[in-house]
Amino acid sequence: MLSTRFAPNILVTGTPGCGKTSTCELLQRRLKDANYYNISDFAQQHECYDGYDEARKSHIVDEDRLLDELEPLMRKGGAIVDWHVNDIFPERLIDLVVVLRTDNTVLYDRLKSRGYHEAKIQENIDAEIMGVVIQDAQDSYEKEIVVELQSDTADQMDENVDRIASWSAAWLEQNPKGVTNELVERGSDEEDGTDEEGGSYGNSASSGEDGEDA
Numbered sequence: 776m777l778s779t780r781f782a783p784n785i786l787v788t789g790t791p792g793c794g795k796t797s798t799c800e801l802l803q804r805r806l807k808d809a810n811y812y813n814i815s816d817f818a819q820q821h822e823c824y825d826g827y828d829e830a831r832k833s834h835i836v837d838e839d840r841l842l843d844e845l846e847p848l849m850r851k852g853g854a855i856v857d858w859h860v861n862d863i864f865p866e867r868l869i870d871l872v873v874v875l876r877t878d879n880t881v882l883y884d885r886l887k888s889r890g891y892h893e894a895k896i897q898e899n900i901d902a903e904i905m906g907v908v909i910q911d912a913q914d915s916y917e918k919e920i921v922v923e924l925q926s927d928t929a930d931q932m933d934e935n936v937d938r939i940a941s942w943s944a945a946w947l948e949q950n951p952k953g954v955t956n957e958l959v960e961r962g963s964d965e966e967d968g969t970d971e972e973g974g975s976y977g978n979s980a981s982s983g984e985d986g987e988d989a
């Protein structure tokens with residue numbers, strides 16, 4: 776069944792410790808009707824697990840099951856999705872991908888103060904240096920919707936929340952008739968003129984990896 780969303784879905788991603796959850800919690804207060812999904816919690820609440828990774832001491836998320844649970848909620852629009860994995864969500868359901876970035880030494884201190892052991896800290900620092908998360912986002916979504924924001928300080932976090940909130944307001948203004956949740960083939964007849972959304976080619980395949988530590 777064809778359906779439309781009337782508020783944007785925003786994915787907030789980045790290496791563990793970069794400030795996704797802190798940013799999303801502020802953002803949620805600014806975007807009145809938004810629904811916030813912290814995927815680590817969501818997967819647990821909906822039992823979207825497929826075993827346990829002993830080496831990483833973390834549950835392995837069953838991505839198919841996760842999407843089965845999440846997709847109907849995302850189709851309503853106004854979702855803020857918080858996860859370090861970003862390449863599994865259907866492209867047609869995502870309006871903005873925010874990739875938070877953090878300076879290595881700042882990130883080190885944050886992860887250390889969480890009590891992470893050295894190998895886990897190093898794995899995450901390496902991922903941040905190599906830009907694993909931004910690369911995944913750029914490989915999975917149109918570049919126009921991927922934004923990279925620095926998140927080293929509280930002031931930067933406030934600025935980032937301001938920017939995302941302004942972007943959301945602009946989206947609402949530009950899309951008074953909403954955007955489609957369906958796969959639209961580029962170049963096919965456009966019935967409803969929602970061409971800001973453009974054609975979406977849907978779900979980029981998951982790499983099948985669990986991503987880095989959570």
Ligand SMILES: Nc1ncnc2c1ncn2[C@@H]1O[C@H](COP(=O)(O)OP(=O)(O)OP(=O)(O)O)[C@@H](O)[C@H]1O
Nearest residue numbers: 790791792793794795796797885926927928929932
């Ligand atoms: N921009 C920032 N300035 C100062 N402190 C920050 C900033 N962003 C996050 N922090 C702090 O860093 C810690 C980690 O932040 P947070 O839990 O939001 O990260 P996360 O990306 O959600 O991590 P995870 O992927 O493990 O859930 C928290 O103590 C938070 O207060």
Ligand SMILES: [Mg+2]
Nearest residue numbers: 795796797857
């Ligand atoms: Mg978090």
